[in-house]
Amino acid sequence: xxxxxxxxAEKVYIMHGVQDDLRVDGRGCDDYRHMEIETDVxxxxxxxxxxxxxxxxxxxxxxxxxxxxxxxxPFEGCLEFFVDCSANATPEFEGRGGEDLGxxxxxxxxxxxxxxxxxxxxxxxxxxxxxxxxxYVDVLLLQCDxxxxxxxxxxIKAALFNTRIPKVQMIEDEEGTKEIELSDDPxxxxxxxxxxxxxxxxxxxxxxxxxVDATLQEKACSMASLLVAVxxxxxxxxxxxxxxxxxxxxxVFEMIETGKRVGKALHTPLQEILRKEESxxxxxxxxxxxx
Amino acid sequence: MAADMRxxxxxxxxxxxxxxxxxxxxxxxxxxxxxxxxGFMRGHGTYTEDEKLMASxxxxxxxxxxxxxxxxxxxxxxGEVGDVVVGRITEVQQKRWKVETNSRLDSVLLxxxxxxxxxxxxxRSSEDELAMRDxxxxxxxxxxxxxxVFADGALSLHTCSLKYGKLGQGVLVQVSPSLVKRRKTxxxxxxxxxxxxxxxxxxxxxxxxPAQQDEEAGGFFTSTEPVPLCDREVISRLQNCILAxxxxxxxxxxxxxxxxxxxxxxxxxxxxxxxxxMEEIVMETRQRLVEQEG
Numbered sequence: 102x103x104x105x106x107x108x109x110a111e112k113v114y115i116m117h118g119v120q121d122d123l124r125v126d127g128r129g130c131d132d133y134r135h136m137e138i139e140t141d142v143x144x145x146x147x148x149x150x151x152x153x154x155x156x157x158x159x160x161x162x163x164x165x166x167x168x169x170x171x172x173x174x175p176f177e178g179c180l181e182f183f184v185d186c187s188a189n190a191t192p193e194f195e196g197r198g199g200e201d202l203g204x205x206x207x208x209x210x211x212x213x214x215x216x217x218x219x220x221x222x223x224x225x226x227x228x229x230x231x232x233x234x235x236x237y238v239d240v241l242l243l244q245c246d247x248x249x250x251x252x253x254x255x256x257i258k259a260a261l262f263n264t265r266i267p268k269v270q271m272i273e274d275e276e277g278t279k280e281i282e283l284s285d286d287p288x289x290x291x292x293x294x295x296x297x298x299x300x301x302x303x304x305x306x307x308x309x310x311x312x313v314d315a316t317l318q319e320k321a322c323s324m325a326s327l328l329v330a331v332x333x334x335x336x337x338x339x340x341x342x343x344x345x346x347x348x349x350x351x352x353v354f355e356m357i358e359t360g361k362r363v364g365k366a367l368h369t370p371l372q373e374i375l376r377k378e379e380s381x382x383x384x385x386x387x388x389x390x391x392x
Numbered sequence: 393m394a395a396d397m398r399x400x401x402x403x404x405x406x407x408x409x410x411x412x413x414x415x416x417x418x419x420x421x422x423x424x425x426x427x428x429x430x431g432f433m434r435g436h437g438t439y440t441e442d443e444k445l446m447a448s449x450x451x452x453x454x455x456x457x458x459x460x461x462x463x464x465x466x467x468x469x470x471g472e473v474g475d476v477v478v479g480r481i482t483e484v485q486q487k488r489w490k491v492e493t494n495s496r497l498d499s500v501l502l503x504x505x506x507x508x509x510x511x512x513x514x515x516r517s518s519e520d521e522l523a524m525r526d527x528x529x530x531x532x533x534x535x536x537x538x539x540x541v542f543a544d545g546a547l548s549l550h551t552c553s554l555k556y557g558k559l560g561q562g563v564l565v566q567v568s569p570s571l572v573k574r575r576k577t578x579x580x581x582x583x584x585x586x587x588x589x590x591x592x593x594x595x596x597x598x599x600x601x602p603a604q605q606d607e608e609a610g611g612f613f614t615s616t617e618p619v620p621l622c623d624r625e626v627i628s629r630l631q632n633c634i635l636a637x638x639x640x641x642x643x644x645x646x647x648x649x650x651x652x653x654x655x656x657x658x659x660x661x662x663x664x665x666x667x668x669x670m671e672e673i674v675m676e677t678r679q680r681l682v683e684q685e686g
Contacts, residue, residue, distance in 0.1 A: 106480060108532045110614045114561040117618040125563055127628040127661025133395035135666050153400070370397045378399055388400040 105317045112322045116308040133314045140263035148264025152256040156246035161260040170233040178225020178233040182210040190245040213330040213339040247317045254301035265290035299330040302360040327356045331364025420447040435461025469495040469569040469593035471547040475538045476578040478591035493593045497546040505550035533559040560614035562599030567638035569594035573645040580646040585626045636670035652677040
């Protein structure tokens with residue numbers, strides 16, 4: 102990730118601030134920056150969302166394509182993630198520079214969603230062992246200002262909420278050949294249940310305390326971070342440690358507790374916002390990228 | 393503790409009535425025709441095409457007698473002799489440091505242009521050269537003045553005064569260089585309890601007011617004492633105010649920063665990051681500035 106150079110005195114100032122629960126921009130250790138969310142920004146996808154967290158800008162597009170189910174899971178659809186770090190974010194991502202970070206984020210997302218309850222993949226099955234819906238979730242990093250994982254997970258949840266998959270029916274002929282029929286109404290769609298989709302909370306250890314939603318400057322002062330993926334009910338789907346420093350078991354336990362608390366509190370305003378946006382319906386003025 | 397989430401909203405135009413101006417400013421975008429009169433000399437930010445004078449950057453047209461130039465809003469820092477800058481050391485080379493000052497080329501700080509600790513005036517020896525990293529390392533912040541401009545446009549800095557030197561604990565805010573108003577002094581000890589250095593290059597340094605003026609010459613000693621909580625609150629509030637002013641393109645100088653700080657006292661520090669609160673604070677500041685001028 103783009104690292105920012107800092108002097109020792111600045112790092113000392115930030116660390117002492119975190120000890121006193123007053124960060125550089127006045128937030129407490131558990132406060133997020135303000136987030137702007139908009140769905141349905143890309144017209145040729147099944148669902149899309151754009152999230153701005155401070156200066157971090159993430160665009161997620163979900164495309165539903167028909168494919169074959171996996172051999173070991175014949176009754177389920179699939180979810181594929183791809184993360185593209187665009188050179189817009191920093192010059193370091195030019196060419197293949199952003200590939201490492203992209204694959205790291207994509208692997209984390211696979212781990213977060215690799216359980217039976219986040220997304221009910223059985224609803225994506227059309228014909229067992231033959232046809233199923235594969236959801237390709239593409240994440241585009243437009244600007245990097247710290248805390249990528251949180252913004253990406255919120256954007257994925259919003260995009261999945263916005264995804265509309267056309268309803269299909271399997272029709273069997275007299276000869277036994279199966280045909281897939283698409284309904285005539287283009288608005289006749291199936292929606293996904295995103296109640297249990299988790300949100301990732303990144304906790305950075307600075308000094309003896311940990312902070313949520315670290316900026317790039319705060320990230321430069323921390324040696325280790327913990328990623329916790331939490332659902333609305335408080336279930337943890339994935340815990341991952343990043344960074345070169347070490348964490349002792351007590352602080353890991355404390356950070357997981359904070360992550361659970363903060364993560365649970367993220368889902369309610371997100372659901373409200375998404376419902377509010379949907380209720381605006383056709384009246385909603387799309388802001389997009391030129392607003 | 394609840395995260396503040398909201399739907400994306402389009403940016404609103406600032407109401408024209410609040411901006412005090414005698415005649416409307418001539419604002420241009422790249423490709424706009426400035427004039428078709430051929431009698432003018434063209435300055436920075438312009439080019440000629442088919443007998444017409446066109447703008448190559450987005451900004452305001454300035455006319456001095458026969459010279460027309462366009463002053464862009466968002467630009468790299470173009471240094472003049474005597475400008476106060478805040479910069480970050482990027483490299484330590486033989487007998488000089490390279491300083492990043494938001495200009496097109498890295499600025500140069502020669503070893504002979506810094507104050508040695510103890511205030512001694514002597515020739516720099518090879519031992520001084522080897523000990524350069526003890527004075528200033530990569531990543532350190534300094535305040536300096538522009539001594540001269542090299543032929544290729546790089547700036548040569550110096551810290552030959554007690555007020556310049558290495559910066560200690562504080563917060564750096566980066567804004568566009570065109571938003572920092574040129575004044576007689578750029579070092580301010582604000583009444584609210586913190587001090588501020590408004591670098592001409594757009595780097596603003598906010599730091600706690602030192603308790604007593606240090607006798608240490610050269611200013612290479614930085615303390616790692618924890619800054620008290622009341623000072624921290626003032627510094628955080630000032631940082632958010634400066635970000636709000638720069639987001640709404642208000643010129644930064646000590647009065648505007650102080651007015652903005654006073655308007656922001658009505659809100660909690662972390663609320664001043666929200667767009668609607670920022671807008672409210674900046675509107676009040678603009679009004680007070682207009683009243684003060686009028």
